[in-house]
Amino acid sequence: MDKLIVHGGTPIHGAITISGSKNASLPILAATLLTDEDCVIRRVPDVSDTNYMVQILTALGADVERFSGTVRVTAADISDTADYEIVRRMRASVCVMGPLLARKGRCVVALPGGCVIGDRPVDLHVRGLEGLGAKAEIEGGNVVLSAPDGLKGATIDLCGPMGPTVLGTDNVMMAATLAEGITTITSAACEPEVVDLADFLNAMGAKIRGAGTPVITIEGVAKLKGCVHNVIPDRIEAGTFMVAAALAGEGVTLRRIRHEHLTAITQALRKAGHQVHFNDVGDACTVHRGDNPMPAEIVTEPYPGYPTDMQAQMSALFATTPGTSMVVDTIFPQRFMHCAELKRMGADIQVSEGKAVIKGVEQLSAAPVMASDLRASAALVLAALTAKGSTEIRRLYHIDRGYEHIDEKLQALGAHVERVRE
Numbered sequence: 001m002d003k004l005i006v007h008g009g010t011p012i013h014g015a016i017t018i019s020g021s022k023n024a025s026l027p028i029l030a031a032t033l034l035t036d037e038d039c040v041i042r043r044v045p046d047v048s049d050t051n052y053m054v055q056i057l058t059a060l061g062a063d064v065e066r067f068s069g070t071v072r073v074t075a076a077d078i079s080d081t082a083d084y085e086i087v088r089r090m091r092a093s094v095c096v097m098g099p100l101l102a103r104k105g106r107c108v109v110a111l112p113g114g115c116v117i118g119d120r121p122v123d124l125h126v127r128g129l130e131g132l133g134a135k136a137e138i139e140g141g142n143v144v145l146s147a148p149d150g151l152k153g154a155t156i157d158l159c160g161p162m163g164p165t166v167l168g169t170d171n172v173m174m175a176a177t178l179a180e181g182i183t184t185i186t187s188a189a190c191e192p193e194v195v196d197l198a199d200f201l202n203a204m205g206a207k208i209r210g211a212g213t214p215v216i217t218i219e220g221v222a223k224l225k226g227c228v229h230n231v232i233p234d235r236i237e238a239g240t241f242m243v244a245a246a247l248a249g250e251g252v253t254l255r256r257i258r259h260e261h262l263t264a265i266t267q268a269l270r271k272a273g274h275q276v277h278f279n280d281v282g283d284a285c286t287v288h289r290g291d292n293p294m295p296a297e298i299v300t301e302p303y304p305g306y307p308t309d310m311q312a313q314m315s316a317l318f319a320t321t322p323g324t325s326m327v328v329d330t331i332f333p334q335r336f337m338h339c340a341e342l343k344r345m346g347a348d349i350q351v352s353e354g355k356a357v358i359k360g361v362e363q364l365s366a367a368p369v370m371a372s373d374l375r376a377s378a379a380l381v382l383a384a385l386t387a388k389g390s391t392e393i394r395r396l397y398h399i400d401r402g403y404e405h406i407d408e409k410l411q412a413l414g415a416h417v418e419r420v421r422e
């Protein structure tokens with residue numbers, strides 16, 4: 001199992017290129033199951049989650065080739081069953097449900113387990129697919145969906161207790177592309193990854209309007225075709241490096257970003273006293289640590305609000321920002337596992353009921369720490385960049401789920417970081 005050793009205290013500077021989005025790639029890869037023709041997807045990040053999705057597609061019978069960021073999928077003859085062995089390692093495997101149901105008229109998909117960031121039910125996914133006419137049963141830990149006479153367009157509201165659902169919107173949108181008639185999704189998630197999936201589906205011949213707004217309309221078509229698609233840049237990877245620059249940066253430039261996807265993160269960093277400058281076309285930005293960092297408050301919200309996937313990283317920044325900052329997670333109120341590890345590095349954080357109150361200390365000190373989930377591990381890496389001494393971050397497989405070559409990118413910026421294979 002790999003661990004990362006971060007020798008703190010070296011300023012970072014220079015330029016790196018942001019990879020394609022993990023969270024856009026996963027549903028797009030699943031959507032290739034909707035056609036028997038060739039799909040070519042470019043800028044798929046080389047991270048373990050996209051590798052799992054490739055394994056899932058292969059286990060379902062698709063022919064998949066992967067070469068330097070490009071994945072070619074031909075799902076000519078596929079099975080309708082994704083069992084627990086295949087899906088258990090990644091929650092996002094739930095997004096094969098919509099495509100399999102639409103293509104095969106039936107699917108059996110193992111329910112994903114719980115998750116350290118909180119309870120993650122799929123009731124809205126199932127309710128949405130039932131709204132399109134599927135019958136659903138839970139049998140032996142699997143969701144069994146069937147629609148022998150095909151799916152029928154309908155109006156589906158996807159608002160849950162915590163607001164819209166991203167992968168739930170993806171699942172219903174994918175299934176509705178091959179349903180008879182018109183589907184209207186209300187309370188749809190507006191995340192850029194949903195828009196990228198809709199762009200991919202439209203390139204396959206789907207008729208989707210309104211993606212990126214709370215109301216998405218899908219006119220069903222009889223068949224989808226193959227296409228070529230470039231995945232959008234990963235706004236969470238970009239945000240993570242923006243925070244790294246605010247912590248330890250003497251001018252860090254991020255290339256191949258989309259400035260419009262980074263508004264909430266940029267506002268939060270500027271409020272905390274750091275400088276963010278975009279180039280004229282908005283595909284690169286440079287971040288400098290401010291001379292007078294200030295405490296701030298962030299509240300996670302569905303897009304375009306501040307993303308929950310950037311909450312842990314900002315907590316790491318606030319850990320050494322003078323004054324008292326506050327972080328509230330309204331989407332995953334239990335997503336504060338990183339705080340216990342940051343406290344082991346000397347942070348002053350009180351967590352209660354979905355909220356962390358963080359009193360900035362002058363400097364953190366290195367400690368052996370344990371990554372608990374993807375973004376928590378990113379937060380520990382960030383905290384270690386300015387901590388006194390060498391921090392060992394264990395269970396690196398969490399970070400490898402979603403950050404492409406993070407050690408190499410940090411090294412390219414001058415950080416003293418080493419991956420140790422045990």
Ligand SMILES: CC(=O)N[C@H]1[C@@H](OP(=O)(O)OP(=O)(O)OC[C@H]2O[C@@H](n3ccc(=O)[nH]c3=O)[C@H](O)[C@@H]2O)O[C@H](CO)[C@@H](O)[C@@H]1O
Pocket residue numbers: 023024026092119120121122123124125126160161162163164165166167168189193308309331332
């Ligand atoms: C692979 C991927 O893209 N993952 C992202 C996606 O996860 P994912 O799509 O799984 O997250 P959701 O948007 O569905 O979750 C939002 C909220 O709705 C609740 N909920 C969700 C589904 C459901 O059927 N019932 C229900 O109650 C969840 O528990 C949570 O409180 O969006 C999350 C919220 O931006 C991000 O943190 C994840 O990184």
Ligand SMILES: C=C(OP(=O)(O)O)C(=O)O
Pocket residue numbers: 023091092117309374375402
């Ligand atoms: C929580 C995340 O991913 P997943 O939904 O796949 O767990 C994430 O990308 O931060």
